[in-house]
Amino acid sequence: MSRTTHIISPTWIAPVLPRDTLLTGHSLVISGDRIEVLLPRDEAVTQFPDSSETRLDQHLLTPGFVNCHGHAAMTLLRGVADDREMMDWLTNWIWPIEGQLVNEQFVYDGTRLAALEMIMGGTTCAADTYFFPEAAARAFSDMHFRAQVGMPVLQFDNAWAHGEEDHIHKGLAFRDRIRNQPLLTTAFAPHAPYSVTDSGFERVRLYSEQLDTPIHLHLHETATEVSDSIRDHGLRPIARMQKLGILSASLQAVHMTQLREDEIVQLASNGVQVVHCPESNMKLASGTCPIAQLLEAGVNVAIGTDGAASNNDLDMIQEARSASMLSKIESGDATRLSANQCLEMMTLGGAKFLGLSDEIGSLEPGKQADLCAVDLSGPTFQPMFNPVSQLIYTATARDVSTVWIAGRQLLSRGQLVEPDSQSIVKAATNWKKQIEGIVSHE
Amino acid sequence: MSRTTHIISPTWIAPVLPRDTLLTGHSLVISGDRIEVLLPRDEAVTQFPDSSETRLDQHLLTPGFVNCHGHAAMTLLRGVADDREMMDWLTNWIWPIEGQLVNEQFVYDGTRLAALEMIMGGTTCAADTYFFPEAAARAFSDMHFRAQVGMPVLQFDNAWAHGEEDHIHKGLAFRDRIRNQPLLTTAFAPHAPYSVTDSGFERVRLYSEQLDTPIHLHLHETATEVSDSIRDHGLRPIARMQKLGILSASLQAVHMTQLREDEIVQLASNGVQVVHCPESNMKLASGTCPIAQLLEAGVNVAIGTDGAASNNDLDMIQEARSASMLSKIESGDATRLSANQCLEMMTLGGAKFLGLSDEIGSLEPGKQADLCAVDLSGPTFQPMFNPVSQLIYTATARDVSTVWIAGRQLLSRGQLVEPDSQSIVKAATNWKKQIEGIVSHE
Numbered sequence: 063m064s065r066t067t068h069i070i071s072p073t074w075i076a077p078v079l080p081r082d083t084l085l086t087g088h089s090l091v092i093s094g095d096r097i098e099v100l101l102p103r104d105e106a107v108t109q110f111p112d113s114s115e116t117r118l119d120q121h122l123l124t125p126g127f128v129n130c131h132g133h134a135a136m137t138l139l140r141g142v143a144d145d146r147e148m149m150d151w152l153t154n155w156i157w158p159i160e161g162q163l164v165n166e167q168f169v170y171d172g173t174r175l176a177a178l179e180m181i182m183g184g185t186t187c188a189a190d191t192y193f194f195p196e197a198a199a200r201a202f203s204d205m206h207f208r209a210q211v212g213m214p215v216l217q218f219d220n221a222w223a224h225g226e227e228d229h230i231h232k233g234l235a236f237r238d239r240i241r242n243q244p245l246l247t248t249a250f251a252p253h254a255p256y257s258v259t260d261s262g263f264e265r266v267r268l269y270s271e272q273l274d275t276p277i278h279l280h281l282h283e284t285a286t287e288v289s290d291s292i293r294d295h296g297l298r299p300i301a302r303m304q305k306l307g308i309l310s311a312s313l314q315a316v317h318m319t320q321l322r323e324d325e326i327v328q329l330a331s332n333g334v335q336v337v338h339c340p341e342s343n344m345k346l347a348s349g350t351c352p353i354a355q356l357l358e359a360g361v362n363v364a365i366g367t368d369g370a371a372s373n374n375d376l377d378m379i380q381e382a383r384s385a386s387m388l389s390k391i392e393s394g395d396a397t398r399l400s401a402n403q404c405l406e407m408m409t410l411g412g413a414k415f416l417g418l419s420d421e422i423g424s425l426e427p428g429k430q431a432d433l434c435a436v437d438l439s440g441p442t443f444q445p446m447f448n449p450v451s452q453l454i455y456t457a458t459a460r461d462v463s464t465v466w467i468a469g470r471q472l473l474s475r476g477q478l479v480e481p482d483s484q485s486i487v488k489a490a491t492n493w494k495k496q497i498e499g500i501v502s503h504e
Numbered sequence: 505m506s507r508t509t510h511i512i513s514p515t516w517i518a519p520v521l522p523r524d525t526l527l528t529g530h531s532l533v534i535s536g537d538r539i540e541v542l543l544p545r546d547e548a549v550t551q552f553p554d555s556s557e558t559r560l561d562q563h564l565l566t567p568g569f570v571n572c573h574g575h576a577a578m579t580l581l582r583g584v585a586d587d588r589e590m591m592d593w594l595t596n597w598i599w600p601i602e603g604q605l606v607n608e609q610f611v612y613d614g615t616r617l618a619a620l621e622m623i624m625g626g627t628t629c630a631a632d633t634y635f636f637p638e639a640a641a642r643a644f645s646d647m648h649f650r651a652q653v654g655m656p657v658l659q660f661d662n663a664w665a666h667g668e669e670d671h672i673h674k675g676l677a678f679r680d681r682i683r684n685q686p687l688l689t690t691a692f693a694p695h696a697p698y699s700v701t702d703s704g705f706e707r708v709r710l711y712s713e714q715l716d717t718p719i720h721l722h723l724h725e726t727a728t729e730v731s732d733s734i735r736d737h738g739l740r741p742i743a744r745m746q747k748l749g750i751l752s753a754s755l756q757a758v759h760m761t762q763l764r765e766d767e768i769v770q771l772a773s774n775g776v777q778v779v780h781c782p783e784s785n786m787k788l789a790s791g792t793c794p795i796a797q798l799l800e801a802g803v804n805v806a807i808g809t810d811g812a813a814s815n816n817d818l819d820m821i822q823e824a825r826s827a828s829m830l831s832k833i834e835s836g837d838a839t840r841l842s843a844n845q846c847l848e849m850m851t852l853g854g855a856k857f858l859g860l861s862d863e864i865g866s867l868e869p870g871k872q873a874d875l876c877a878v879d880l881s882g883p884t885f886q887p888m889f890n891p892v893s894q895l896i897y898t899a900t901a902r903d904v905s906t907v908w909i910a911g912r913q914l915l916s917r918g919q920l921v922e923p924d925s926q927s928i929v930k931a932a933t934n935w936k937k938q939i940e941g942i943v944s945h946e
Contacts, residue, residue, distance in 0.1 A: 140886075141893040145842040178883050344829035345897070347838040374897035375884060380822070384829070387786035391830075396789040400587040441620050442817060442901070444582075444929050445936035451583040455787070455816035459884070460902035487886050494887035 065094035067110050068469075071103050072118040072435055074449045077425035078125055078409050082402050084450065089115075090123060092431045095469035099427050116471075120439035121463060122449040124405060125424055126186025126432035127378035128412025130337040131278075131316045131366025133192045134201070135164070135172030137179065138493045139371040142501065148284060148346040156371060159500050160193075163493070164221050169194040171489040173201035178486050179376045181207065181478070183459025184434035186467045189314070189337070189366065189416060191251035191278055193222035195233070199240050206467055208432065210416050212251030212278050213237060215266055217259050226262035230269065237275075245468060247416065249314065254280040255291055255299040263306045276312050276417060279303075283317040284348045300325050309334055314415060316366070318356070319349030326352065330359040335415045340384040342368035354389050354398045364415035365408045377459035379436075382408045386454065401454040430468050437463040437476075507536035509552050510911075513545050514560040514877055516891045519867035520567055520852050524844050526892065531557075532565060534873045537911035541869050558913075562881035563905060564891040566847060567866055568628025568874035569820040570854025572779040573720075573758045573808025576643070577606070577614030577634045579621065580935045581813040584943065590726060590788040598813060601942050602635075605935070606663050611636040613931040615643035620928050621818045623649065623920070625901030626876035628909045631756070631779070631808065631858060633693035633720055635664035637675070641682050648909055650874065652858050654693030654720050655679060657708055659701050668704035672711065679717075687910065689858065691756065696722040697733055697741040705748045718754050718859060721745075725759040726790045742767050751776055756857060758808070760798070761791030768794065772801040777857045782826040784810030796831050796840045806857035807850045819901035821878075824850045828896065843896040872910050879905040879918075 070092065075085040077100065089106035091098040091113065099106075107115070136156075143155035169192060180188060190198055191212030202209040213233025215226055223229040230250075237248045250266045252258040258266075270277050282288060282299055291299045300321075303309050311333035318329075318336045329336065338351045353363045365385055367376045382404040389399040399407075413423025422432050436457055443452045465473035472479055512534065517527040519542060531548035533540040533555065541548075549557070578598075585597035611634060622630060632640055633654030644651040655675025657668055665671040672692075679690045692708045694700040700708075712719050724730060724741055733741045742763075745751050753775035760771075760778045771778065780793045795805045807827055809818045824846040831841040841849075855865025863872050878899055885894045907915035914921055 138887060141889045141897065144890070144893045144897060145839050147838050151838070175883065175886060182883065341829065344833040345838065347832040347836050347840075349836075350833065374893070377884075380900075384826075387783065387826070388833075390789040391786040391792065394789050394791075396589050396593070396787065397587050398789075441617065441624065441925055441929055441932075444617060444932040445580060445939070447583045447936065447940070448586070451586045451816065455583065455586060458822075458900045458902060460900060483883055487883055490883075490886040494889065497887070498889070 067098060067113040068092045069106050069110055069113045069115040070118065070123060070433070070435070071106070071115060072121040072123040074122045075100065075425065076122060076124045076405060076450050078406055079424040079426055081406070090425060090433070092466070092469050095431060097425060097427055097429050097431050100425060116464065118435050118464060121435040121437055122453055123425070123433060123435045124453070125409040125422065126434045126465065126467065127184050127408045128364065128416065128423065129180060129185045129188040129367055129376065129378050130314070130364035130412045130415045131339055131368055132176070132188055132190055132376065133369035134176035134188065134190045134198060135169040135192045136369035136371045137176040137376070138168065138172040138490060139497070140374050142371065142497060144374070148348060149286070151346065159497055162500050163496055164193055166194050166197040168493065169197035170201045171486070171493060173198045174205060174486045175490050176370065176376060177202055177205040177207040178483055181205065181465055181472050182462065183377050183379070184436065184462035184465055185376065185378050186432040186434065186465065187412070187416070187418070187422060189249070189278060193220055196236050196239065199236070199243070199246055202246065203243060206245070206470055206472060208245045208422070208467055210247045210249050210278070211240070212249050215250060215252040215262055216257050217262060218257060226259065226265070230265055234269070247418070249276040249278040251278045254283070254287070255302060256287060260306060263303070263308055267307045270312050276314050277308060278314040278316065279308070280317055281315045282320050285320050288320050300328065304328065317343065317348065318351045319343060321352055326355055326359050326361070329356070330361050335362045335364065337364045337366045337415060338385055339366045339368040340388045341381055342372040344384070344388065346372050350388060350392050352392070353385065354393050354395070362411055362414050363407060364412040375459070378408050379453065379457050379459055383454055401448070401451045404454045405450055431466050432468065433466040434462060435464040436461050509540060509555045510534045511548050511552055511555045511557040512560065512565060512875070513548070513557060514563040514565040516564045517542065517867065518564060518566045518847060518892050520848055521866040521868055523848070532867060532875070534908070534911050537873060539867060539869055539871050539873050542867060558906065560877050560906060563877040563879050564895055565867070565875060565877045566895070567851040567864065568876045568907065568909065569626050569850045570806065570858065570865065571622060571627045571630040571808055571818065571820055572756070572806035572854045572857045573781055573810055574618070574630055574632055574818065575634045575811035576618030576630065576632045576640060577611040578811035578813045579618040579818070580610065580614040580932060581939070582816050584813065584939060586816070590790060591728070593788065601939055604942050605938055606635055608636050608639040610935065611639035612643045613928070613935060615640045616647060616928045617932050618812065618818060619644055619647040619649040620925055623647065623907055623914050624904065625819050625821070626878065626904035626907055627818065627820050628874040628876065628907065629854070629858070629860070629864060631691070631720060635662055638678050638681065641678070641685070641688055644688065645685060648687070648912055648914060650687045650864070650909055652689045652691050652720070653682070654691050657692060657694040657704055658699050659704060660699060668701065668707070672707055676711070689860070691718040691720040693720045696725070696729070697744060698729060702748060705745070705750055709749045712754050718756050719750060720756040720758065721750070722759055723757045724762050727762050730762050742770065746770065759785065759790065760793045761785060763794055768797055768801050768803070771798070772803050777804045777806065779806045779808045779857060780827055781808045781810040782830045783823055784814040786826070786830065788814055792830060792834050794834070795827065796835050796837070804853055804856050805849060806854040817901070820850050821895065821899050821901055825896055843890070843893045846896045847892055873908050874910065875908040876904060877906040878903050
């Protein structure tokens with residue numbers, strides 16, 4: 063065999079496909095950046111005698127988690143303004159700080175901090191949208207992190223671009239520049255119905271079709287968004303998107319609260335995919351996405367943390383737990399969103415959402431070796447009846463032990479393999495001083 | 505000074521009282537089992553020159569957390585039956601297993617496992633109710649853990665007692681035996697309106713008044729409980745408890761979902777205290793406790809994890825976060841249950857709930873030295889704008905570093921000071937085999 067192989071032997075493997083499978087005493091063999099095979103450990107050691115081996119006692123190996131919505135650079139604003147009403151939070155805190163500080167370096171430093179936190183928490187791929195996408199892409203690349211980087215489109219001026227035309231122009235130039243980076247994909251990211259004009263959406267739709275590129279859009283985040291749209295356009299946001307040709311299989315719809323039954327049918331029949339951000343929706347009191355009904359209607363639902371400024375972490379395990387608990391309490395049905403369903407949503411569901419399910423999202427031969435091993439040995443996980451239940455209902459990002467992206471080991475027993483976290487934290491601390499300077503003047 | 509003093513010097517101290525205070529560069533001095541004083545670190549070192557000192561860089565020191573509702577021994581049933589409807593969960597899984605296995609050793613082993621998890625997560629006091637309270641009390645004592653141990657009362661027979669009379673008799677005998685243990689208190693724990701008769705409640709009330717001992721009761725946990733009570737007694741459970749004289753300042757009411765506005769007023773005017781268990785309520789789809797309205801009405805609200813079998817952990821930090829997020833989304837108001845309010849609920853609110861606020865719940869001179877230090881140094885907490893926000897919205901039990909109960913250090917940098925966790929985990933693993941034997945026969 064020409065490529066280097068490596069054997070990973072955890073106590074349990076949850077490959078996600080085939081569904082609800084739990085393998086015990088098995089190994090997963092990596093060859094280069096891909097999964098070669100899964101088989102009983104003794105066979106693995108016999109068939110690959112020259113391979114090195116990582117043994118992970120009392121660990122559960124799963125596909126790396128796929129965080130389908132976030133604003134990585136906003137990690138620098140984590141905790142700067144909690145417990146505030148959403149428009150107060152945005153207009154009096156987040157936007158003024160962003161207006162004064164956001165530049166290439168801010169985005170690069172914040173994105174590296176987010177990627178560091180995500181890697182430490184078992185997330186191996188994220189969908190990101192923010193200004194200066196080239197800086198975010200560079201940060202993700204430097205961290206060897208897989209990402210869909212959004213090309214933001216807004217009618218409002220900001221440090222990166224001026225008006226919708228300029229956003230689209232700069233976004234397309236960015237897209238051309240990163241085309242050959244194997245870990246990166248792109249999406250058009252019109253910000254929201256209230257910040258993009260009809261003609262902006264029409265141009266985005268045109269390019270999306272021509273370039274076969276998805277559209278990532280905040281949609282139906284709050285009740286105010288819906289009532290403002292009726293006031294300004296005579297239509298609910300979903301109806302306006304339908305009219306503009308945006309409701310299609312290319313649409314990655316973010317948040318999706320305030321949904322009527324007929325709208326759920328409409329989303330399903332148009333092949334729209336949804337990303338649910340339960341903790342951001344709860345913390346900002348935005349509303350609830352009816353994921354149980356969406357799943358029943360056949361809509362693919364992924365999970366996202368949203369930015370750390372409204373969460374306040376990027377922990378996909380806790381996010382899946384929150385999704386499950388919120389779904390159970392909202393529907394009054396404790397059987398909704400089981401642990402296995404959560405695991406599928408945060409891996410394969412996310413991969414489908416990003417159009418990457420041929421490459422990631424399950425542990426199958428030929429797929430990319432994006433892997434997460436969670437240490438379930440502590441007293442908190444005892445007694446151990448069901449590792450997937452313990453993952454979803456008991457573990458947190460802090461229990462993630464070992465992580466690979468595209469076959470490269472990035473985290474080993476909770477420690478970064480290439481430890482440069484100090485420089486990342488130092489940069490964050492420097493930004494903190496500048497942010498506090500602005501906040502104290504407000 | 506005759507008693508040994510010790511200086512604890514963290515980066516931040518949140519004493520809870522005075523409210524919303526955050527001290528930086530201060531030390532807390534312990535003398536014996538009590539808090540001596542809080543003062544700037546340089547003054548502490550000068551005033552107590554012979555003291556040893558624990559420096560805790562980038563740590564937040566708070567009062568130990570008070571977990572006001574749980575069934576410690578049920579930690580042995582963690583994850584045995586997730587994603588099930590509540591009565592299916594109880595009648596087909598929990599009760600059959602309990603019926604066959606629960607004995608003194610089960611309760612002792614399970615309670616030690618729970619105490620271990622709670623200590624590792626910064627919880628220093630818990631309200632517990634289960635069968636064989638003497639075994640639970642022995643386990644808490646052996647772990648040097650502070651607890652209110654319930655004297656269970658049920659009309660149904662079980663391994664510990666037969667009928668209400670026998671429960672009360674055995675409970676009172678237990679109460680006499682542990683009277684001199686400084687870390688333990690007791691409460692009558694009639695199980696629930698549907699499992700205790702009117703005469704059982706009347707006897708409990710009588711003894712509660714005579715012995716000045718609180719009553720800890722599951723009340724209004726589900727909509728079914730309310731409708732069954734109307735069917736069987738012609739009254740909602742709260743009205744029945746009012747009629748039986750149970751609604752008083754002695755009542756520790758657990759769960760409290762399905763509340764009408766007039767019932768909230770009734771609770772407040774009777775001085776009833778409430779413990780909110782958000783994660784158990786969500787996971788079992790029981791319903792929501794309207795804590796924002798209860799707090800507004802002047803009701804003291806504490807936080808509890810409930811048993812690990814319906815949670816699935818005993819992490820008070822995550823529980824407070826869930827309480828905050830659930831309150832925000834239910835009320836549609838993102839300013840509800842701020843981080844500072846959460847910290848007060850999980851410390852001083854809990855202390856009041858248990859009648860212990862003269863002794864614990866805040867960091868004030870003369871109070872018991874029950875302390876929790878959380879390590880906020882990791883990348884996940886950067887940048888650091890507000891340590892209390894980061895505690896509630898970002899940290900988990902896994903970030904708790906150092907813990908004292910009554911002046912004795914039990915956890916140091918995440919490690920047990922007297923490490924006997926292996927024997928506790930081994931006992932849990934042995935019970936797991938017996939439980940699986942029963943489950944596989946169902």
